Amino acid sequence: MTDRPLLDVRNLTVSYDVGGAAALRRRKVDVVKDVSFHIGAGETYGLVGESGSGKSTTGRAILRLAPLSGGVVEFDGTDITTMGREAPLSYRRDVQAVFQDPAASLNPRHHVGRAVTDALRRHGVKGRAARHDRAVEAFEQVGLSAAHLQRFPAEMSGGQLQRVAIARALSLKPRLVICDEAVAALDLSTQGQIVNLLADLQAASGVSYLFIAHDLGVVRHICDRIGVLKKGVLVEQGGAAELFADPHHPYTRTLLAASPASHPEGREERRAARAARRERGDQPAPEGDLVASR
Numbered sequence: 380m381t382d383r384p385l386l387d388v389r390n391l392t393v394s395y396d397v398g399g400a401a402a403l404r405r406r407k408v409d410v411v412k413d414v415s416f417h418i419g420a421g422e423t424y425g426l427v428g429e430s431g432s433g434k435s436t437t438g439r440a441i442l443r444l445a446p447l448s449g450g451v452v453e454f455d456g457t458d459i460t461t462m463g464r465e466a467p468l469s470y471r472r473d474v475q476a477v478f479q480d481p482a483a484s485l486n487p488r489h490h491v492g493r494a495v496t497d498a499l500r501r502h503g504v505k506g507r508a509a510r511h512d513r514a515v516e517a518f519e520q521v522g523l524s525a526a527h528l529q530r531f532p533a534e535m536s537g538g539q540l541q542r543v544a545i546a547r548a549l550s551l552k553p554r555l556v557i558c559d560e561a562v563a564a565l566d567l568s569t570q571g572q573i574v575n576l577l578a579d580l581q582a583a584s585g586v587s588y589l590f591i592a593h594d595l596g597v598v599r600h601i602c603d604r605i606g607v608l609k610k611g612v613l614v615e616q617g618g619a620a621e622l623f624a625d626p627h628h629p630y631t632r633t634l635l636a637a638s639p640a641s642h643p644e645g646r647e648e649r650r651a652a653r654a655a656r657r658e659r660g661d662q663p664a665p666e667g668d669l670v671a672s673r
């Protein structure tokens with residue numbers, strides 16, 4: 380047993396050139412400044428803040444899609460910033476992402492099942508039948524059926540497409556999934572289904588989440604700990620219940636005051652509800668079933 384966090388982000392800084400094409404007006408701006416947080420195995424860490432505060436850039440830096448200008452990102456004890464431009468395949472498998480718009484990463488001319496089988500092939504899973512079986516398993520884990528593999532993106536709802544994106548991520552058996560506004564584009568009842576699904580999948584597999592969102596209600600519902608970003612600076616972080624009950628930073632208080640209480644229950648209530656579901660032997664909520672708000 381080790382106390383080492385799965386992900387340890389220390390003094391992360393990301394700078395971009397702003398000011399347009401004119402060289403004289405160009406300057407470097409830190410859009411993420413000296414940000415430090417960690418995520419344990421099986422834990423969900425929420426990153427909140429208003430638009431432009433640097434949430435996505437932080438997630439992208441961890442995924443190695445944004446350039447770091449300072450700091451360290453350790454995954455399972457290994458500093459991924461020293462790995463050269465291309466992170467090794469094992470890191471790209473262990474750390475998956477689910478973004479706001481699942482359709483953007485799906486080929487409209489391919490059956491959605493192919494998004495999963497192609498990912499499995501890229502990650503070295505040999506044999507068409509084995510890849511198909513893993514895709515079916517992943518689809519069933521997220522409440523879709525084997526028949527959904529043969530659908531085109533245009534034949535699926537936003538919630539179904541997000542389930543496909545989650546199935547693709549999970550089929551690789553990741554240890555961390557970065558959910559960047561993963562439910563932001565969905566209606567409220569579908570949001571509830573997807574958030575509950577993510578929590579159930581975590582309970583079953585022990586996967587960790589970095590949950591990036593501007594909706595504090597959703598974040599409170601799913602996260603163990605939360606960090607608050609303001610203009611690239613992490614102004615406050617702590618346990619979700621404590622942060623909601625007793626926000627210290629004025630910016631956190633402003634965010635909370637501006638947030639409609641759309642998902643008022645916290646993680647403990649959801650855990651109790653999940654235990655009750657397990658006791659009843661419930662399966663993951665199939666697409667289309669409304670999951671009662673807990």
Ligand SMILES: Nc1ncnc2c1ncn2[C@@H]1O[C@H](COP(=O)(O)OP(=O)(O)OP(=O)(O)O)[C@@H](O)[C@H]1O
Nearest residue numbers: 395396410428429430431432433434435436437593
């Ligand atoms: N490739 C880039 N080049 C220059 N500036 C960038 C780039 N990517 C992001 N930025 C800037 O970095 C800042 C942080 O953006 P980021 O997308 O991380 O914020 P966010 O908190 O995720 O916002 P939102 O909730 O609107 O997605 C913004 O000012 C944005 O304009």
